[in-house]
Amino acid sequence: MNFTPFRLSALVLLATSSLALPALAQQQVEFRGNIPLAPTGIANQQLGAGPWHYSTAEGMDITVEVAARGIEYPMALTFLPDGDMLVVSRPGKLHRVRDGVLTEITGTPPSVYFGVSGEPAVSHGYLDIALHPDFAGNQLVYIAYTKPFGTDQRSLAIGRGRWTGTSIEGFEDIWGGNDPTVSGAARIAFSNDKTLYIATAGRDPQDLGTGGGKVLHINDDGTIPRTNPFVGTANARPDVYSFGHRSSLGLTVHPATGALWQNENGPNGGDEINIIEAGKNYGWPMVSLGRDYSGPWQSDGPNHLGYQPPVVYWTPAIAVSGMTFYTSDVMPKWKGGLFVGSLRTGEIPGTGHLERIVLNEKYEELRRETLLVDMHQRMRDVRQGPDGFLYVATEERDGVVLRIRPAQ
Ligand SMILES: [Ca+2]
Numbered sequence: 001m002n003f004t005p006f007r008l009s010a011l012v013l014l015a016t017s018s019l020a021l022p023a024l025a026q027q028q029v030e031f032r033g034n035i036p037l038a039p040t041g042i043a044n045q046q047l048g049a050g051p052w053h054y055s056t057a058e059g060m061d062i063t064v065e066v067a068a069r070g071i072e073y074p075m076a077l078t079f080l081p082d083g084d085m086l087v088v089s090r091p092g093k094l095h096r097v098r099d100g101v102l103t104e105i106t107g108t109p110p111s112v113y114f115g116v117s118g119e120p121a122v123s124h125g126y127l128d129i130a131l132h133p134d135f136a137g138n139q140l141v142y143i144a145y146t147k148p149f150g151t152d153q154r155s156l157a158i159g160r161g162r163w164t165g166t167s168i169e170g171f172e173d174i175w176g177g178n179d180p181t182v183s184g185a186a187r188i189a190f191s192n193d194k195t196l197y198i199a200t201a202g203r204d205p206q207d208l209g210t211g212g213g214k215v216l217h218i219n220d221d222g223t224i225p226r227t228n229p230f231v232g233t234a235n236a237r238p239d240v241y242s243f244g245h246r247s248s249l250g251l252t253v254h255p256a257t258g259a260l261w262q263n264e265n266g267p268n269g270g271d272e273i274n275i276i277e278a279g280k281n282y283g284w285p286m287v288s289l290g291r292d293y294s295g296p297w298q299s300d301g302p303n304h305l306g307y308q309p310p311v312v313y314w315t316p317a318i319a320v321s322g323m324t325f326y327t328s329d330v331m332p333k334w335k336g337g338l339f340v341g342s343l344r345t346g347e348i349p350g351t352g353h354l355e356r357i358v359l360n361e362k363y364e365e366l367r368r369e370t371l372l373v374d375m376h377q378r379m380r381d382v383r384q385g386p387d388g389f390l391y392v393a394t395e396e397r398d399g400v401v402l403r404i405r406p407a408q
Helices: 005-024
Strands: 052-054 062-071 074-079 085-089 094-098 101-104 126-131 140-149 153-163 168-176 186-190 196-200 214-218 240-243 247-253 260-265 271-276 312-314 320-325 338-342 353-359 365-371 379-384 390-394 399-406
Touching: 062 085, 062 094, 062 101, 074 126, 074 379, 074 390, 074 399, 085 126, 085 140, 085 399, 126 186, 140 168, 140 186, 153 196, 168 214, 186 247, 196 247, 196 260, 260 320, 271 320, 338 390, 353 379
Parallel strands: 247 320, 320 379
Antiparallel strands: 052 062, 062 399, 074 085, 085 094, 094 101, 126 140, 140 153, 153 168, 186 196, 196 214, 214 240, 247 260, 260 271, 271 312, 320 338, 338 353, 338 379, 353 365, 379 390, 390 399
16 A cells, blocks of 8 residues: 555545535525626715726727717617707606717607616616608607506507607507516517518517517508418418517618517527518527526527527527617728627626627627626617717616717
8 A cells, every 4th residue: 555645634624524425515596586686885976977988809099078968768769850869768668869968758658667687577658769761751659668558467568650850749659558468578679661570588489479479560650561471371360571589679671681580688698680571480498509598508508500590699698689780980990890889797786788799791709708797787778870970879777878989
């Protein structure tokens, strides 16, 4: 036998570690139902006055400044032809922003708003806003919102009205508003043919007879395009365009191809960006690259066999939100990049940020940059302004719209 003192002590250490392993191998966390309670130690951090300066990966320095302040939980923004910004919020308000000054716009519909965003059992009042492609001629503004109906029910609704400069005139619903199976997150986007796409959350993403977990497709007046893939199919809604989605928080049209790009939140991981094709099944809840909130993988294999695969995915989740392609020469090293807002990373509140994704001509990912992490804000929407700068809405109680510009 050749037990040296060193080997003996190593054996003792090994035995001790083995005995202690079950107690040290994992951390117990508190659950509500089957969802772990999120740790809030770095959440709700106040944003300072700015501006902030950053170096970025492509060698382009940026300045980030506050373009608008004092919006409670902004959800989405868009720009009017005159350069003013319109911002909708969780409490169901529409603001115009001109030179940093907020004006609340009247004539918008009542909505349902409660709960803490990011936690179970919530309702967002206003979800998205879009201008009609012929806005300069018809002044039509579209709002996606959670509408109260019946005694105590709520439903996603899409409505439109005319912009007067200080109000929305003659607002009326053109779609939804009476279907309790469709509520929660949603986005809308006009395509180049002036029809409207609606990305929804909700129950039964595999059921073609319901509106939840789908991308839906309507004309600008709410009627159904006859070319939709399931028109005439038994037990299918004629407005369904694609299905098998979870919770869509981003929808945009590719500036060159006109293709519809959608993103959706997985549970704990499995966030996806998808290119939407008519009639296709995107897999939820059968296939996912994420985990159930309680720990197990959502599906048996890490693939989308038999279903449309995502173009980009995240595990752990970043809670993907608003999404846009950047097309301007103002920040040339970012031109062609895809920008995505993040509400929180790895199930930890206070870790929202902005991501920049570089794709090749086949839409295969080449690189991914994480931006504005140290701001600790929920970055709900990102859009390009008419000035070529990027604008980011932070969904916080003291929400702001940030402007990203080249460093000066
Ligand atoms: Ca999928």
